[in-house]
Amino acid sequence: MVLAPKLHLRQSQSLVMTPQLLQSIKLLQMTHLELERFLDTEIERNPLLERGEDTAEERPETWQNEQAAHENTAEGISDKLDSSLENLFPDDPGTREHISFDLSAQWKSASGNGLQSSNGTAFDLENTTPAAPTLRDHVNGQIALAFTDPAQLLIAHELAEGLDEAGYLSLDIEELTNRVGAAPEAVQSTLSICQTFDPPGLFARNLAECLALQLIAQDRYDPAMKAMVNNLELLAKRDFRTLGRLCGVDAEDLADMLSEIRALDPKPGLAFSGGTADPVVPDIVVRATNGGGWSVELNPETLPRVLVNESYYATVAGQAREGERQFLSECLQSANWLARSLDQRAKTIVKVASEIVRQQDAFLVYGVSHLRPLNLRTVAEAIGMHESTISRVTVNKYMMTPRGTFELRYFFTSALGSASGGDPHSSESVRDRIRSLIDAEAPSAVLSDDALVDRLREEGIDIARRTVAKYREALNIPSSVQRRREKKMLATAGTRG
Structure with missing residues (x-):
């Protein structure tokens, strides 16, 4: 057998992660504050990027058109991207009348009093407040x-x-x-x-x-x-x-x-132990509509707006040298990609949140006892996305509902079988039921874990004793022996008192 070099042609498929694709993936899993810090860095290094205004009149026409496209919803779910002043102050119309005061006196002053310092920079209260003592x-x-x-x-x-x-x-x-x-x-x-x-x-x-x-x-x-x-x-x-x-x-x-x-x-x-905790700002706002459905909107406060200054690019690029022109072209490409990535991020978050609301409609109406079992695959198949995308979207994202503000991951719970062969039960709703049964128990009839299993099976929940014990410990509820001692002592003290 003769050994000799040869050339072969072979076709194959591979996934290439471009820098732009990696950036889009990172943007999906960023929190609101992380995204703001990232945008500040990008705006600082890219001369073609700038912050957009909050008013609808000053936004790009393309953004307004994309926003109007989200008005069409299915099954009572509205994906509106609305950041009007009425949504920022929805509770009290009179509040907006009191916030319109004249700042001309402060801005006219050049001596540093009021809202502007003597060197023309904006006054920042955080920069003048002393740090809390350790x-x-x-x-x-x-x-x-x-x-x-x-x-x-x-x-x-x-x-x-x-x-x-x-x-x-x-x-x-x-x-x-x-x-x-x-x-x-x-x-x-x-x-x-x-x-x-x-x-x-x-x-x-x-x-x-x-x-x-x-x-x-x-x-x-x-x-x-x-x-x-x-x-x-x-x-x-x-x-x-x-x-x-x-x-x-x-x-x-x-x-x-x-x-x-x-x-x-x-x-x-x-x-x-100082340290300021980052506030929880909901990314999604869910409201009930007059027709009995739910309106799913992006929170205007967490909606980042960046503009690509193409007029500045056209002005500078015509007078720039070859190396500078290449730098500006790269900046323009990066800015356009970032704008598209932010728009895609907003659409993806709304789409995932809308499907979660559709799946958990009973929870929004009746509470945690009607929370359905849900996994990432169910949502991914419903909206035609990959499970990894759903996982990234639901990390550190919060939804404000009529029943409170919850992390998106809260709505994904494991399933427990039904004793009667019906629909499975959510593990979170079972935890809530265990807490309710224990809160309602009398001092003379404290429920053991076995008794809790029997009660839950009577209600159609097929659950093992070790699972009940695990849920009870996760809720920081002591054992039946310890609860019996405490309840008897408190009952005796109350009788004597």
């Missing part, structure tokens, strides 16, 4: 007032460095003593003073000490309360009989003590 700043301020001795100041600052975000002391006292070269009595004395700082409970080394410090500050740390704090494991097990015997109190006093314990803060330092 836990360490708050503690260091109290250390400066509580200690004058340099040695105690050194120890106190070392103790403050050992605080975690919950306010607990996470360092070893013996190690600190060896490191600063102080006597153990001096370290303990300094720690005792630090444990009187506000808020009460700081510098505690465990949960029991944290609760004890708060009770001492309230002058409620009597022998009975001390015994309860020292036996928190019995409280977690709801062994109220043993706990009452150790504390030397009856059921009524024990119930009052439990109320005081619940009112304490187990993590006092978290009040200073």
Whole structure:
């Protein structure tokens, strides 16, 4: 056999992920705030991109035409992309009358008062508001007032460095003593003073000490309360009989003590764990229509608007050199692609949300008990898209409905079989039913997991005992034994009271 090089022609198919396609995929799964930050970056580096105005008169004609195309809906679902002022303030028409005030006086001033600074930049309140004090700043301020001795100041600052975000002391006292070269009595004395700082409970080394410090500050740390704090494991097990015997109190006093314990803060330092959380802004607004259907609209506040300044391109490109002209052409291509991607993103979100509303119509009318089982494949097949696209659209997107604001993923739940052979039940509706049954149980008839299984099967829900236990634990509901102890104690306390 002779080995020789040869040429062969072969046809094959492959998926090539272009940079533009990757960008479109990333845009789909971005939240509103992430998209705004991305657009700010793109506008900064692309001279042909600029922000669009909110008014309909100043939008491009193509956008208005695309918006009008969404007016046609099927099965009572409207996919309107409306960002008029009436939708921004739908509740109180009189509100718009009060927000029209004259800003001419502020804008005429060039001295920096009002809404404009002396250098012509817009006034930004966020840039002038001081940052919230951290836990360490708050503690260091109290250390400066509580200690004058340099040695105690050194120890106190070392103790403050050992605080975690919950306010607990996470360092070893013996190690600190060896490191600063102080006597153990001096370290303990300094720690005792630090444990009187506000808020009460700081510098505690465990949960029991944290609760004890708060009770001492309230002058409620009597022998009975001390015994309860020292036996928190019995409280977690709801062994109220043993706990009452150790504390030397009856059921009524024990119930009052439990109320005081619940009112304490187990993590006092978290009040200073700053950081501003991103607000949840719904991407979709669902409203009932007069005809009995549902109107599905994009929230104007989350609808990004960018314009491609083609007139600027035409002006500059004619006078640019070869390299500059190529750069402008790339910018124009990138800007047009971004505009199309944003438009496609908006259409895809509305299409997916409309199908979810159609599938979960009973939930919007009757509540969580009528939530249907739903998966990504069902929605993907209904609207002719891939499951991965539906998955990206539903990540971190929220829908405002008459029953509250929910993440789109909330409407996708697994199915539980029906005991009578009917339609399957949503796992979320079953959780809600378990919570309702437990809330309605009497102290003398607490439902065990087996009893819950029987009740649910009587209602046509085929469910296993381990599934009931898993759902109950996910809802942070204690076992039937623990609930029976707590309900009996509360009932006894109420009878004596």
